[in-house]
Amino acid sequence: MEVDFGLLNSSHFLSLLFILGLTLSLMATPSLMSTAKSLFAFAQPIATDAGDKRPNILVIMGDDFGFSDIGPFGSEISTPNLDALAKEGKILTNYHTYATCSPARSTLLTGVDNHIVGLGTMNELMAPNQVGKPGYEGYLNNNAPTVTQMLMDSGYHTLMSGKWHLGEDLNRTSPFAKGFEESFSLLEGGAQHFNSGLYAVGHHVTFANNSEIVPRPDNKTYSNDLYTNIMLSLLKKYQGDGKPFFAYLSFQVAHTPFQAPQEYIKKYENMYNIGHDKIREQRFEKQKDLGIWSNDMDTPEYNPAITPWSNVTKDQQEYRSKVMAVHAAMIDNMDENIGKVIQYLKQTGEYDNTLVIFTSDNGSTEPLEMADFATVGVNPNDQRNFVSKFNNSINNLGNSDSVVGFGPWGEAQSVSPLSGYKTTQSEGGIRAPFVVKLPGNESLSNTSRGPEIVRTFTHVRDMTPTFLEYAGVELPGSTYKGNTAYPIMGKSLKPLFDGQISNVYDDNEIIAQELFNNSAVFMGQWKAVKNAPPLGTDNWQLFNLTSDVGENHDLARQHPDILQKLVSAYGEYSKKVGIVIPDFGNMSTALESTEKLAPT
Numbered sequence: 001m002e003v004d005f006g007l008l009n010s011s012h013f014l015s016l017l018f019i020l021g022l023t024l025s026l027m028a029t030p031s032l033m034s035t036a037k038s039l040f041a042f043a044q045p046i047a048t049d050a051g052d053k054r055p056n057i058l059v060i061m062g063d064d065f066g067f068s069d070i071g072p073f074g075s076e077i078s079t080p081n082l083d084a085l086a087k088e089g090k091i092l093t094n095y096h097t098y099a100t101c102s103p104a105r106s107t108l109l110t111g112v113d114n115h116i117v118g119l120g121t122m123n124e125l126m127a128p129n130q131v132g133k134p135g136y137e138g139y140l141n142n143n144a145p146t147v148t149q150m151l152m153d154s155g156y157h158t159l160m161s162g163k164w165h166l167g168e169d170l171n172r173t174s175p176f177a178k179g180f181e182e183s184f185s186l187l188e189g190g191a192q193h194f195n196s197g198l199y200a201v202g203h204h205v206t207f208a209n210n211s212e213i214v215p216r217p218d219n220k221t222y223s224n225d226l227y228t229n230i231m232l233s234l235l236k237k238y239q240g241d242g243k244p245f246f247a248y249l250s251f252q253v254a255h256t257p258f259q260a261p262q263e264y265i266k267k268y269e270n271m272y273n274i275g276h277d278k279i280r281e282q283r284f285e286k287q288k289d290l291g292i293w294s295n296d297m298d299t300p301e302y303n304p305a306i307t308p309w310s311n312v313t314k315d316q317q318e319y320r321s322k323v324m325a326v327h328a329a330m331i332d333n334m335d336e337n338i339g340k341v342i343q344y345l346k347q348t349g350e351y352d353n354t355l356v357i358f359t360s361d362n363g364s365t366e367p368l369e370m371a372d373f374a375t376v377g378v379n380p381n382d383q384r385n386f387v388s389k390f391n392n393s394i395n396n397l398g399n400s401d402s403v404v405g406f407g408p409w410g411e412a413q414s415v416s417p418l419s420g421y422k423t424t425q426s427e428g429g430i431r432a433p434f435v436v437k438l439p440g441n442e443s444l445s446n447t448s449r450g451p452e453i454v455r456t457f458t459h460v461r462d463m464t465p466t467f468l469e470y471a472g473v474e475l476p477g478s479t480y481k482g483n484t485a486y487p488i489m490g491k492s493l494k495p496l497f498d499g500q501i502s503n504v505y506d507d508n509e510i511i512a513q514e515l516f517n518n519s520a521v522f523m524g525q526w527k528a529v530k531n532a533p534p535l536g537t538d539n540w541q542l543f544n545l546t547s548d549v550g551e552n553h554d555l556a557r558q559h560p561d562i563l564q565k566l567v568s569a570y571g572e573y574s575k576k577v578g579i580v581i582p583d584f585g586n587m588s589t590a591l592e593s594t595e596k597l598a599p600t
Contacts, residue, residue: 052155055439055470056354057246058345059463060338063101063163063255064422065360065433066414069331072451073433074286074416076271076279077328081339082435085356086451089437090497093292093453094545096522097460099422099429099515101189101255101361102165104460108361109166109178110144111464111488114515115577117144119166121516124189124203127582135578139167140178144488145480147464148179151246153481154473157181157238161231162250165189168206176210182237184209184230186252193252193259193330194400195219200370201386202378222261223252224330228337232344239348246467249341253330256366256405258398264329265398271328272321275309276413279324283416291453293417293549300550302412303419303426304535312409319394324410326398327365355439355470357463360432367411367421370403419551424531425513425520427551434458438497439470454496456503457522459511461490469494510566512573517581521566521573527551528566540567 062069071079072086073093098104102122103114110117115135121127123138130136140146148158160175160183167173168187175183184207191205192198196216198205207216218226231249238245272279284299309317338358345351366373371387372380390403397404406414411421411428420426435451465475469492476485495501505511507524514520518536521528525546532538542556542563556563 052243053353054156054244054472056244056345056350057151057156057467057470058341058354058356059246059248059467060341060356060358061105061162061248061250062334062358062360062433063250063252064362064365065254065331066364066411066416066428067418067431067433068283068287068416069254069364069414070335070358070433070435072290072435074283074290074292075331076282076286077331078267079331079335081335081342082358085342085358085437086435089356089435090452090454091292092434092436092458094455095359095432095434095458095460096430096511097360097362097432098513099362099424099518101163103515104361105164105166106140107460107490108463109140109146109148111147111461111490112144112486113461113489113513113577115579116486117141120578120580121582122189125516125582127580127584129583130580133578133580136580139169139173142483144486145476145483146179147467148175148246148248150179150468150473150476150480151471152179152181154471155243156471157243157245158248159183159231159234159238159245160185160248160250161234162186162227162248163189163252163255164208164250170208170211170213174208174211176208180248182210182234184214184227185250190255191223191252192257192400192403193223194221197400199257199390199403200373201383222259222333224334224337227251228340231341235341235344235348239350244353244471246471249338251334251337253334254327254365256370257403258323258326258330258405259400259402260326260329260333260398262398264333265325267332268325268328269322272324273317275312275317276320276324276409277306277309280413280416283413287417290450300417300419300548301552303550303552304408306409306412319397320407320409322394322397323404323406324413326404327406327410327414329398353439354437355467356435356437358433358435362422363418363420363427363429363432364411364414364422365406367406367408369407370405417550420531421535423516423518424535425515425518425529426531427545427549430513430520436497456496457505457511457524458493458496459490461488461511462493462504463490464488465490465492466494466497468492510569510573512570514574514579519570521570523562523566523569526562526566528563528570542566 068074071083072091103119106114106117106119118137118139118141120135126138152158158179158181160180164175164185164187175185187206187208196205207214281299287293288295345354371384390401392402392404396402415428418428420428422429465488475488479485491504496504510523512521517532519530525544527543527545528540530540541554543551
C-alpha cells in the first residue's frame with residue numbers, strides 16, 4: 001500500500017517520583033533513523049466473509065485529560081466533535097481508571113489488574129525491591145491475552161496509531177506482538193509533538209511500524225495530525241473488504257510538553273486571563289447546567305489548596321494564562337482531528353455501525369513545571385539546565401522549541417470539581433471523562449438534546465469485556481489458545497449502554513487499586529483512600545462520593561465499620577494481585593522537587 005504522505009503534511013519520559021506519593025511520567029528522546037520511505041510496509045488484507053456485520057469499534061484515547069477538559073464535561077475549550085458524539089450517545093461521569101498511563105492502558109487492553117499483567121508500577125519508576133517480582137515486568141506480559149489478540153482471532157482488523165507505552169520489544173511486547181494487525185506507534189510514554197527531539201533528560205523516543213523501528217515520518221507535522229492521518233490510511237486500506245475493525249487512535253495530547261500550532265493558540269490567548277481558580281468555578285457551573293451535578297451543589301474546595309490567582313504576580317499570571325491557552329489549543333486541535341475520522345466513517349457508510357469511545361488513560365497531567373521534574377538517577381540541575389536551553393518566553397510558548405507544562409494550579413482547573421493530582425488515588429487523578437456513541441441508527445436521533453448522563457460506577461477493567469461482547473466473542477476463561485490466562489476481572493458495559501441495567505456493580509461489590517503505594521477501594525457510594533506523603537498522610541480516609549465528590553470531608557471517624565470493611569478488602573486484594581510496596585531508599589533528590597508542591 002502507498003501511504004498518502006500529503007495527508008501527513010496537513011497541517012523522560014519525564015517523571016517526578018513523589019516519595020510514597022506523587023509520581024510523574026513523561027518520555028522523550030530522539031531516535032533518529034534513516035529514511036521514512038519504508039514506513040508502511042503493510043501486510044496484505046486477508047480475505048473474509050463479506051457478510052460479517054458485527055460493529056466496528058473505534059477507541060480514541062486521550063493522554064492526561066482532566067475530568068473537565070472537554071466540552072461535554074463543562075470545558076470552555078472548543079470540542080464540537082466530541083460534543084456531537086456525546087449528544088448522540090452518553091457520557092459516563094463516574095468512570096474510574098488508574099493514576100498514570102501505562103498501568104491504565106495495560107488493564108484497558110486486557111480487563112485484568114495491572115499488577116497481574118506486568119505493570120504493577122511504571123517501568124520508568126521501578127523501585128529496586130520490585131525488580132524481578134511477578135507482575136512488575138514493566139511491560140505487558142503474557143498472563144492475559146489482549147483484546148486485540150482475541151478480536152483479530154475472531155475476524156476483526158485490529159489497527160493502531162499513536163502512543164503505546166506497554167513495552168518496547170518489537171517481537172514480544174510491541175503493538176504488533178500484542179494483536180495489532182497494523183500499527184504505527186510511539187513505543188514509549190511521551191515525545192515532543194512536532195518532532196522526535198529530546199525534551200527531557202535521561203529517556204528516549206522510538207517509533208515502530210509493525211515489527212520495524214522507523215523514523216518519525218515528518219519532523220514538522222503535529223502529533224495529532226500525524227496519528228490521525230496514519231489511522232485514516234489504515235482505515236482506507238481495508239475499507240469495503242467485509243471485515244469489521246477495531247481501531248485504537250491513541251493521541252499524545254494533552255501530555256506534556258504543551259505544544260500546539262500557533263493558529264490554535266491564538267484562539268485562547270485572552271481566555272485564561274481571569275485565572276485558574278475562576279476557570280475551575282466556571283467549569284463546575286457549566287457542569288451543573290449540563291445536569292452532571294445538582295443545581296444546589298456548592299463548588300468543592302480543591303485539596304491540596306493552591307495559591308489564589310489574586311496572590312500571583314502579574315508576570316506569573318501572564319505566563320500561566322498562556323500555558324493554559326497552549327493546553328486548550330492542543331485539545332481543540334485533537335477534536336478537529338477526531339472530526340476527520342468521524343467524517344470518513346460517515347462518508348464510507350461505517351459510522352452508524354461503529355461503537356465510538358473517547359476517554360483518557362488517567363486524570364489530568366503532571367502538576368509540576370518541567371524544570372522542576374526529577375527522575376531516579378537524574379540530577380535535578382541537569383533537567384533545569386536542559387529546560388533552560390529552550391525558548392520558554394511567553395511569546396514563544398507552544399512552539400516546537402519550547403517545553404512547558406502545568407503546575408498544580410493548572411491541575412486544579414483541569415479536574416474541576418475534583419481534587420488531587422495525577423499519580424495519586426484522589427478523584428482528580430483517576431476519574432476521567434468518558435464519551436460513548438453506540439452502533440446503530442437509534443443513536444442519531446438524539447442530537448437535539450444533551451447527552452444521556454450515566455452516573456453509576458464503571459472502571460477501566462470493564463473495557464475489554466465490553467468490546468468482546470459487542471464483537472460476539474466469548475470471554476477466554478482460564479485458558480486462551482492452549483495457554484494459561486488470568487480470567488477477566490471487569491464486566492461488560494453493553495447492558496448498561498443498552499439500558500438493560502442501571503448499575504454494573506451492586507452496592508456491596510468492592511473494587512480496589514494501587515499505584516506507587518497510593519491505594520483506593522470503592523464500594524457503592526463509598527471510597528477509602530490512602531495517599532502517601534508528601535501529598536497524603538499515609539492514613540486511610542473515607543469519603544462518600546455521592547455527597548462529597550471533592551473529597552473534602554473525611555468520614556472515617558463517623559463510619560469506622562465501613563472503613564474497616566474496605567481496608568480489610570484491600571488487604572485481600574493486595575495479596576491476590578501481589579502488590580510490592582516500593583522502597584527507593586534515599587530519594588532526597590526527588591524530595592527536593594516535591595517540596596515545590598507545598599501550598600503557598
